[in-house]
Amino acid sequence: MRYYSYFPGCSLEATAVAYGLSTQAITGALDMELIELEDWNCCGSTPYGSTNELESLCIAARNLALAEKTGLDLVTPCSSCYTTLNRANSQLREYPDLKGKVDECLATAGLEYKGTVKIRHLFEVIFNDTGLKTIESKVMNPLTGLRVAPYYGCQLVRPEPSFDNQQNPQSLDRLIASLGAEPVPFPLKDRCCGGSLIIPELDLALGLIHQLLESAGSNGAQCIVTVCPLCQTNLDAYQGMVNSKFGTSYNLPILFFTQLLGVALGIELQGLGLDKGVISAEKVLAPSVTMAEPAT
């Protein structure tokens, strides 16, 4: 059993509840236990970092200080939290003056951060620590014939020097293959969905989402699998708007990789949050398994 400290991130309590549900549902089967970081606060993400450097480092550092006490790696399913917390770690290392100020601020709350926490993305943890061989051996419902577009998003393999190629990653493709499904060629697999710009720059983001759906759809994808809560919401909840704006008729369910894993591992469907998607995955997944009735 491998233990990790768990940083869900704010969206897992809101738009990405399905991610949190499916994650907790599969960890048992993968011999992992994710212990939620007690009383974690928002990592700050891009908006805080773009407003005030010292404050944003401080709020990220509070989480790091709390995580350090557990002595475990800090694992997050959200690419943005992953990037933000990693960035905070690097900034504190590269700018000792800043670290001094951050230390002072943390001290007012009785906290300290020595700089030892390792931050990891949930996908990378499953890919590396559990490993594809183990996953393959545990597959109960091979997703044969399911054509899946692997959507990495931008912040899983960038900017941190990464466990996968930064411009043509393959890890998610291989995970999909190990579940018996067919990873579809997807040239824009690591391109941006617009992220949080969907709110202030709606049209700009819709354009990006349209390109992504087009690239996946035109290569025969039946669904898209993602590793980031923002990506999932953007591609799922706004797919209807993309269709209206561009006159398209996409109907691609957007699944979290943990949900796909859950289906393949034979986990009880109720626990995977499959009914949370705006675009329903029922039809697409039906050949692999019968779906439970969506909750009303």
Next chain:
Amino acid sequence: MGTKAYFLINVDEQITQNQEHLIRATGELEKIPEVEFVEPVSGIYDLMVKVDVPIRTIFVANKILEKEWVTRLLVLRIEPVEHRRIEHIEPEKISELSVTHLPQA
């Protein structure tokens, strides 16, 4: 035959302490046709100027000295080495040495 020389110039304190004035002063000097470049420096002098004059440096030197913000000007004429050896034997033949000009109070 052209003569190249370095002029080392001191200027009013008020110029060195104000970036805008310094830029203006540098620009004024650069407008003089014989001036190749002007570089603000720090040390015992304030400006390093390179000139290329047709005959004698004294004319350009005087032009510069006319500016009321110039307090001192030192001339270093660039000489080929062989020429130098001869000049040291006959020091009186050296045309220009230092020209010092101090401001009126």
Next chain:
Amino acid sequence: MGTKAYLMVKMEMSYARDGHTDGMKELKAMPEIETVEPVSGDYDFVIAATVDAPVRVASVASEIRAKEWVKNLDVLKVEPAAPNPFLDEVCSTPGGECVRWCVQCGMCSASCPNVGKMDYSPRKIIALIRAGRRYDVLTSNSMWVCASCYLCTVRCPKDVKPTELMHALERLSFHHGLRHGATSTPAMYNAFVNSINNNGRVHELGLMSKFYLKTNPLAALKMIPIGLKLLSRGRMPLKPRKIRGINQLKTIIEKANVLGGAQ
């Protein structure tokens, strides 16, 4: 990028007669020295040298002074003629130092998915910073349209980090109170920050309401169908959730305010 200096050397009289050529050879052999010109006047040589860190001008000067034929040496360090306070400001902000390394190849602009919406592409922003155009840069919409996809960062041949630079510019633009009128990203960022400062976590519904009320209430109407879909699927909690340690967080943030910026 090095420091340029003029070193003026006066030779010992006893060497001055015959030692010029040898002296020149010795000086020219030194790696930092670019030109050596024999002169007449108060000095015998004018040397132009460029030193790169970690070597310092002073150490080159000492090396020359140590030569037995050198009587006197004066150093004039070259100052940059046109100061660029904006460039200095950007370079002293964490994330901004890289501006000096750019060679304007344009790879960043070519990689940027949102460059079409930007007033100035990433490459141009860097050029403008180096030209000292503070107002143009800080009132542009460029950084507010950056999606932080990091493609530019990964592809830059000179290890410049345009994404980090964009965020640094956003901070500077907030700091100087200069913002592009037509971009509403700053308003969204402010609402985001407020949500964290009050609750410890981002309350998405609260954030969106504040944002639309402040910028364009009518645009909110377009979003209602999506909002309802998310609400009906339990993806849009109505009430914010405060963390237990919210006071602890507030204390930390207050102290950060007191300590001031991050320069």
